[in-house]
Amino acid sequence: MSIAKRLRGSLPLFVMAPSLTLIGVGVYGFIATTFVLSLTSSRMFPKFDFVGFDQYVRLFSNDRWHIAVHNMVIFGGLYMVLGTLLGLLLAIFIDQRIRAEGFFRTVYLYPMALSFVVTGVIWQWMLNPSLGIEKLLHDWGFVEAKFRWLVDPEWAIYTVVIAGVWQVTGFVMAIFLAGLRGVDTEILKAARVDGASPWKTYTRIIIPALRPAFMTVLVVEGNLAIKSYDLVIALTKGGPGISTELPSTFMYSTTFNRNDLALGASSAVIMLMTVAAIVIPYLYMELKDDKR
Template sequence: MTLQTPSYKAAAISAQNNQTQSGDAPARSSFGELVQRHLSKLVVAPSFAAILVFVYGFILWTVYISFTNSRMLPSYELVGMDAYTKLWKIERWYVAIENLLIFGGLFIGVSLAIGIVLAVMLDQRIRGEGVLRTIYLYPMALSFIVTGTAWKWILNPSIGIQEFVRDLGFPTFTFDWIVQQDTAIYTLVIAAVWQSSGFVMALFLAALRGVDQEIIKAAYLDGASLPRIYWGIVLPSVRPVFMSAFVILAHLAVKSYDLVVALTGGGPGYASDLPATFMYEMTFRRNQISIGSASAMMMLATVVAIIVPYLYSELKGGKRV
C-alpha cells in the first residue's frame, strides 16, 4: 500500500493540473474573442485620441483664448468679448472680409462653370479623353505653395506674361495686376481656379457617367438638342454634386493661406489679405493672440455656416430614402 501512495498522489496532481488548465482555456479563449471583437476599435483608438486632443482640444483652447486678453503669451483670465470688439474695429479685418467675398465668390463660381463645361465636353467620349482628363486634374495634385510660386513668376510684369507679350511686338501691353492694390486679389482667383477647376470637372464627370442613358436616348428621339438635354435633364439630375462641390470650394476659400503667402504675400500692403493671413499676422507677428483667436473663431463660424446646412440636407435626404 505504501508503494502505491505516490502514484495516487501523482494522479491527483495531474488531475488538478488538468482542471486548472481546462479552467484557463476558457479564460484565454474569452480574452481572445474580446480582442477580436474590439480589434478595429483598438486600431483606431490612437488616431482618434490624437484627433481629439490636437484638433478638437485646440479648438476649445482657441475658443477660450478668444475670451481673454492674451498678447505675446496666453493669459487665462476671462475678460468677455473684448477681443471680438477690438477685432471688428480693425480696418484690415474688413479688408480681409471684403477680399474673402470677392475671392470666394469668383473662385467658386468660375471653378464650377469651367469644371462643368470640361465635364460635359469629356462626357462626349472624345478621343484622347484619358490624357485630357489627366491634364485637367493634374494641378490639383500640386500644393498651393507650388501653384502660388509658379503663378507669381507668370504674373510678374518683369518676367511673366506682360514681358512675353511685349517681346512679341506689343510694347504698350500691360498686365500688372499682381502689383496693383485694386487688382491683386484677382490674381489669387486666377491661380485658385487653375488648380481647382479640374477637381470640379472630375466630380461632375463621375456624376454624368452615372446618369441613366435611356433617359438621354429618349430625349434624343423626342428631338431635343444636346445643350437642352444637358441643361434640362442631365445637370438637374446631378444636383447633389453641385452642393458637394460648393461646400468643398467654399471650405478651400475660407482657409486659403498658403496660396496668398506664396503669390502676393497679402500685398501690396495688405490689399490681398484674407482672414487666414490676417489671423497669422495678428497672432504671430503683432503678438495679439486673443484677437487672432477671435478671427479664427469667425472663420470657424463661417465654415460651420456652410457645412451644417449641407449635412442637414444630406441627413434629411437619407431619412427620406
C-alpha cells in the same frame, strides 16, 4: 456572457480608441482651446484672464479685418463661381467621348496635384510685369501693352482668383465627370427619341441630376477659399500693402507677427464658424438623403 464574447464585442472600441483620442485632443481639444483664448487678453503668451467678447469687438472694429473679409467675398465668390462653371464645361467636353480623353483628363487634373505654394510661385512669375505676360507682349512688339494686376492694389486680388481657379478647375471637372457618367443613359435615350434638343437635355435632365456633385463641389471650394493662406503668401504676400489680405493671412500675421494671440484666436473662431456654416447644411442634407 463569457469573457471571450465580451472582449470580442469590445474589440472595435479598443481598435478605434487611439484614433478617437488623437482626434479628440488634436482637433476638438485645440478648437476648444482656441475659443477659450479668444475670450482672454492673451498677447505673446496665453493668459487665462477672461474678458468676455472684447476681442470680437476689437476684431470687428479692425479696419484690416474689414479689408480681409471684403477680399474674401471677392475671392471666394469668383473662385467658387468660375471654378464650378469652368469645371462643368470641361466635364461636358470630355464626356463627349473625345479622342485622347485620358490625356486631356490628366492635363486638366494635373494642377490640383501641385501645392498651393507652387501654384502661387508659378503665377507670380507669369504675372510679374518684368518677367511674365507683360514682358512677353513687349518682346512680341506690343510695347504699349500693360498687365500690372500683380502690382496694382485694386486688381491684385483678382490675380489670386486666377491662380486659385486654375488649380481647382481640374478637380471640379473630375467630380462633375463622375456625375455625368452616372446619369441613367435610358433617360437620355428617351429624351432624344422625344426630340429634346441638347440644350434642353442638359438643362432639364443632366444638370439637375448633378445636384449631389454641385453640393460636393461648392463645399470643397468654400473650404479651400476660406482656408487659403499659402496661395496668397506665395503669390502676393498679402500685398501690395494689405490689398490681398484674407482672414487666414490676417489670423497668422496677427498671432505670430504682431503677437496678439487673443485677437488671432477670435479671427480663427470666426473662420471656423464660416466653415461650419458651409459644412453642417451639407452634412444634414446627406444624412437626410441616406435616411430616405
